[in-house]
Amino acid sequence: MDAQRALLDELMGAARNLTEEEKKGYKEISWDDKEVCGSYMIRFCPHDLFVNTRSDLGPCPRIHDPKLKESFEKSPRHDSFVPRFEAELGQFCEKLVMDLDRKVRRGRERLAQEVEVPxxxxxxxxxxxxxxxxxxxxxxxxxxxxxxxxxxxxxxxxxxxxxxxxxxxxxxxxxxxxxxxxxxxxxxxxxxxxxxxxxxxxxxxxxxxxxxxxxxxxHIGYGMVRDFISEYKESKEKAREEERLAREKEVEERRKQRENEVENRSKRSNSGESDRYHDRERDRGRDRHRERDSNRERSTEWSGRGSRDGGRERDWKYNNRRNGRAVDRDRSVETLVLYHLPINYTLEEKGIERVMISILVFCLFLSRFSVIHGLSMNYYGTRGPMVEMMVRNTVNRALDSDPSLAAGLLRMHFHDCFVEGCDASILLNSTKDNTAEKDSPANLSLRGYEIIDAAKDLIEDHCPGIVSCADIVAMAARDAVLWAGGLFYDIPKGRKDGRRSMIEDTRNLPAPFLNSSELISIFSKNGLSIKDMVSLSGAHTLGVARCSSFKKRLQKFNSSHEIDPTLDSSFADTLSKTCNTGDNAEVPFDETRNSFDNSYFIGLRKNNGVLSSDQTLYTSPRTRGIVNAYAKNTTRFFFDFQQAMVKMGLIDVKEGSQGEVRQNCQRIN
Known part of the structure; x- marks a missing residue:
């Protein structure tokens, strides 16, 4: 009977017995529907293994159909769906084995008590x-x-x-x-x-x-389950190893590229400086000849007034020497500022002079007011002169091994400052009496804790009890930006570590679905302007977002739109395909996930913002102009970003008895 039914289904379709009215609401089942069992299609379904045994799992709630399995195996999308189905099967099998192993442990403990009867x-x-x-x-x-x-x-x-x-x-x-x-x-x-x-x-x-x-x-069923788990873990380990080797290769290629760019820039700089020097000397020579001719004419026409003309000539010579020194000094300042720009970075000609002046003014501001909010640029002075170098070397070594950690360090500093201020509360572990910020759902994806711990250990070996974990977090974020291609900026130091870290405080963190008005309000409460908010959002030029944080934009967005209308349609298709593998699938915020540049803002203008809180910066009239400016001018973005980072690093800092210098960043003293 089943064989005959299958033959009829194949010839006439599964809906052959439905009325015309019923057929209107009928949907043909496809292998990629949620109702179909993916485990059955790739390997086996655990529900089929233990029928009529004490481990019987009951019938599978999803569809097992050989025709759908055959269709899946022939589908061009087969390879892209296999990892998703394997992950589901692996998760199910691991739960089965965990439950079984608990029973085995209990039985083993009881049988271990056996003794021989004398x-x-x-x-x-x-x-x-x-x-x-x-x-x-x-x-x-x-x-x-x-x-x-x-x-x-x-x-x-x-x-x-x-x-x-x-x-x-x-x-x-x-x-x-x-x-x-x-x-x-x-x-x-x-x-x-x-x-x-x-x-x-x-x-x-x-x-x-x-x-x-x-x-x-x-016995056979659990043997299959255990064998699959071993194979699955081995394949994941192999994939991680291949990814690690690929990252190492990428790091090595980037290093060689940087060396070549440094060498080429040096050659261009030397050539350009030589040309400018000769042009300047030629112009000065012409000025001197014109001045001598003018002096001869004045000497002939204004005889008897040599003393006054001589005074004028002395004034001109003084001014000429002074102006020459000013030109040289301006060139030195320009060279100093350019020295801090990233290697793979092209300065826009329009507006560059104003930006250079702004950078100079900002640097003079920081040097003039070296003590800010009780902090100091040279806080550690002779007590820890090598502190910043130790942090930077630790960060560089870690990022050379795993470039994706740059985004983690930057995000860690942001999440720390927006919850109870910049006091390293994000680093504290939970205790039996308290759940810390670190274990909040908003912080579970943070990475880079081991880098902070390594830097702290190194510093404690050389100058114990001096450098706070809060300062290390701020320096590590700055060094991550520098490593990824951003500007260097000095930061005030002297923060103390906080003694409070509670999960309920993380409600102050901006959610990924907020609109521009809500974002402006949250940043304003922390003393940050609209420009600060947009420039700090540019930190999303590094890192990735998980599908769980934006999947609402891709399906059943609202009653009027299936997909968020602010999303580019082709980009939405790309996101949907990636997220078909599960909520934990990752999508880069922009095309250069490990490079600090203005690609993030360029993507927003194309409606390629991954999060709602990203794209709202371009759709909102209050912030669109700033996004356009940053998309057109990398220099302006870099300068505004470093200013905003310094301001953010001063949010509710702890001083004196308000905090402490932790011996271990993971717990209070």
Whole structure:
């Protein structure tokens, strides 16, 4: 009958018996529908392995159809869906094995208490008969235990084992052996435990029964589950190793590219400086000739007034020398500022002079007011002169190994400052009495804690008890930006580490679905302007977003639109394909995920913002102009970003007795 039904389905379709009205609401099932079991299509479904055993999982709630499986295997999208289905099957299998291993551990602990029964001492005829009766009872009980164990009735088996305990204790008293709290089991029927499927066995049982167990559904099923988990973990480890090698190759290529760019820039700089020098000397020579001719004419026409003209000539010579020094000094300042620009960075000609002047003014501002909010640029001075170098070297080594950690360090500083101020509260571990910020859902994806710990350990070895974890977090974020291609900027230091870290405080963090007005309000409460908010959002030029943070934009967005209308349609398709593998799939914020540049703002103008809180910066009239400016002028973005980072680093800093210098960044002193 089933074969005939399958043939009719193939010839006439599964909806052959439906009325015309019913067919209107009928949807043909495809292999990529949620109702179809992906585990069945790639390997096996665990629900099929343990039918009619004590581990029976019941029928699978999803569809098992050989035709859909065949369609999946022939589909051009097969390879892209295999990782998703394998991950689902791996998660299911790991849960099964975890539950089974708990039972195995409990059984192993009980069986570990076995001891050998010593030879019985000679007893009277009466005691001998009593012992025989006890042994017979124990034997029957153990057989029942075995039967219950095979049937999956573990609780009943344990109850019978307690009766066996009691009988063995009685037997011990008859033979006048010392009392023993351990379980005694007869030598004829000594229990054992199968490490694969958790079944109770008899250690010295017949070979036929042992073979029957090994070929049983439960043993084979759990063997398949364990084998798949081993293969899955091995493949994931192999993929991670390949990714690591690819990252190392990318880092090496970037290093060589930087070296070549440095060399080329040096050659261009030397050539350009030489040309400018010759042009300047030629112009000065022409000026001197014109001035001498003018002086001769004035000397002829204004004879008798040489002293006044001589004074004018001295004034001109003084001014000329002064102006020459000013030109040289301006060139030195320009060279100094350019020195801090990233290697792969092209300065826009329009507006560059104003930006250079702004950078100079900002640097003069910081040097003039070296103490800001109780902090100081040279706070550690002679006590820790190598502190910043130690942090930078630690960060560089880590990012050379894993470039994606740059985004983690930058995000860590942001999440720290927006919750109770920049006090390293993000680093504190939870205790039995308190759940810390670190364990908030908003912070579970943060990375780079080990870099902060490594820098702290290195600093403590050289100058213990001086440098706070809060300062290390701020310096590490700055150094991550520099490593990724951004500007260097000095930061005030002297923050103290906070003693409070509570999960409820993380409500102050901006959510990924906020609009521009809500973002402006949150940043304003922390003393940051609209421009600060937009420039700091540019930190998303580094890193990735998980699909769970923006999937609402891709389906059932609202009653009027299936997809967020502010998303570019082709970009939305790309996001949807990536997120088909699950909520934990990752999407880069822009095309250069590990480089600090203005690609993020260029993407917003194309409606390629990944998060709602990203794209709202361009759709909102209040912030669109700033986005356009940063998309056109990298220099302006870099300068505004470094100013905003310094301001953000001053949010609610702890000073003096308000905080401490932790010995270990993960816990208070």
């Amino acid at each position: 030879p019985a001492a000679p007893v009277s005829m009466e005691k001998s008969e009593q012992l025989s009766l006890l042994e017979e009872k124990i034997k029957k009980l153990l057989e029942q235990v075995e039967t219950l164990g095979e049937a999956g009735k573990v609780d009943e088996a344990e109850a019978l084992m307690r009766k066996v305990d009691s009988l063995n204790a009685e037997k011990t008293s008859l033979t006048q052996l010392p009392q023993n709290d351990k379980l005694l089991i007869t030598q004829e029927k000594k229990m054992a435990l199968c490490e694969v499927c958790g079944s109770f066995l008899v250690a010295n049982d017949a070979a036929e029964r042992t073979q029957s167990h090994v070929t049983g559904k439960q």
